[in-house]
Amino acid sequence: MKFFRYLLIGIVFGITLTKAEIISWYRIYEMFRFQSFHMYGVIGTAVVLGVIATQIIKRTNMKSADGSRIIIAPKAKSVSRYLFGGIIFGLGWALTGACPGPLFILVGNGVSVVLVVIASALLGTYTYGLVKDKLPH
């Protein structure tokens, strides 16, 4: 039963990203061509509200549902891994028109070939795990 709430949050998220057309390859193309405000509006609204929520959590030392303090771990300091990793993900994002979330949602939308994209993404993640120590971090 504990997991039911995650299923429910996932369903809400999947419906929202479908209904706001964020899972569309066209929307990502349009974003990278700066031909529409839509995606910038989505991300901008989420980040502005996210900053407010995060500040409230931190300043009030908010407790999580189970009573422990909510901790937002700072990310490790580095430039190369975020820049190079980010660029590589960006290449894939513009080609597939999907980040990992939308990949799952597209399968639910009936675009079955995206299962191959997910399999390929798994192979990419596995390959990273294998060569990780040889890359600048």
Added chain:
Amino acid sequence: MKELFEIISQPWPWYVAGFIIALVMFTLLYLGNTFGISSNLRTVCSIFGAGKNCEFFDFNWRAQTWNLIFAGGMMIGGFIAAQWLTPDSSVQISDETIAELQSLGIENPGENIVPEQLFSWESLLTLKGFVMLIVGGFLVGFGTRYAGGCTSGHAISGLSDLQLPSLIAVIGFFIGGLFITYLVLPLLLTL
């Protein structure tokens, strides 16, 4: 009730989506987790036994079960939205985008959620389909793990916490995305 369904059936505006995404992030934080979807890819590698010969995948993946269930919910949500809440599956992209994609050989841009000529099993056997779906998928999987997050982990969660690493990652996302969109797709799509 009928009016409500009528509203839900329309494409949702950006501020509604942005609000719900922030709410999902907050709810996951409140439940003691973090909002980041690409880590599921690592978890699945681990479940398949990748931890046996690679230290990176040797972790207690069971602690990530909630995130896999979240991803399962996303699939169900996509199914519900497509089946019952979206009578018209066309995408409201700009006229400029439509004209541009037509000139690159995309048939009826925006008529469906993805370009059907590219997102099909047959297209995997063509060079452009292979590069877009298989090479693209590989880069998504490799890049998100190298960068330690994707759009949810960096662009939403990390920027919300004003983290410099996430800003660097997002700048990277755009360098890669702009390179493909301006320099590669015009060549690839007209092959």
